[in-house]
Amino acid sequence: MLLLNVSYNEKDDAKKLGARWNPKLKKWYVENKEDYYKFMKWIPEEADIVAIENLYLFEGIHRCFRCGKETRVIGFGIDKYINVCFIEDLEEDRDYINDGLNNEDIHIVGPIYPIPEKILEYLTDKYNYKMRYSKTTGDSAMRNCCDHCDVLQGDFFLFDEVDSPFFIDNDEKLKRLKIFRIKLKHDLPLQAAMGFASYDELFKEKCEIVDLDIEI
Ligand SMILES: [Zn+2]
Incomplete structure (x- = not known):
């Protein structure tokens, strides 16, 4: 599982791509590692x-x-x-x-x-x-x-x-x-x-x- 830094404004974009919300961690995440590459803009820039x-x-x-x-x-x-x-x-x-x-x-x-x-x-x-x-x-x-x-x-x-x-x-x-x-x-x-x-x-x-x- 990969946690994402999705801002409030971007949440619909992330959701559309398949990200899910973890209410406990209050973070968007993606489960399937084959899909991680779609979400690279929401991991730390460095x-x-x-x-x-x-x-x-x-x-x-x-x-x-x-x-x-x-x-x-x-x-x-x-x-x-x-x-x-x-x-x-x-x-x-x-x-x-x-x-x-x-x-x-x-x-x-x-x-x-x-x-x-x-x-x-x-x-x-x-x-x-x-x-x-x-x-x-x-x-x-x-x-x-x-x-x-x-x-x-x-x-x-x-x-x-x-x-x-x-x-x-x-x-x-x-x-x-x-x-x-x-x-x-x-x-x-x-x-x-x-x-x-x-x-x-x-x-x-x-x-x-x-x-x-x-x-x-
Ligand atoms: Zn020494």
Whole structure:
């Protein structure tokens, strides 16, 4: 189920397209994920994708460049999704948009925004994950910091460098990952950079995936 931000003036449009009203949540929603693409104008503008059914949490080990000790770091992953970036080509590209609906592999997406509140509580409680300013990007965001010396572990070094913990190109690195699954009650529009890598199909096959009991 996907919740929609429909203003009062637009409610007839949404209804005509098949949206329904949830009186308890006081929100319009759409049930059938095959139809989500019709409603993309009513999800937050910054969203790149809608994560469907599951959100994954990846825990990796990274050697801190400052203190030299190993620290835990986290990233996110997604299997089923809808790509929102192609909204302008809706008519022509319906298949393309819904391409990720039956995707089984988990793709690492790195940081996401916004992070649902319950997950944020869990992360800030369990990890040294917090709001930090980055000189490289010139903004503040939730970021990984060293468990030992608290220094910021930049996203580029965690996700894009060849020796980073979430850049998986061999079984040894795969074995050092912990993967957790969070079942989504509502599908989740997110700002996230989807990455595709050759090892993505092996996460479910070779890693133990533990369900996290976080209700969102
Ligand atoms: Zn450190």
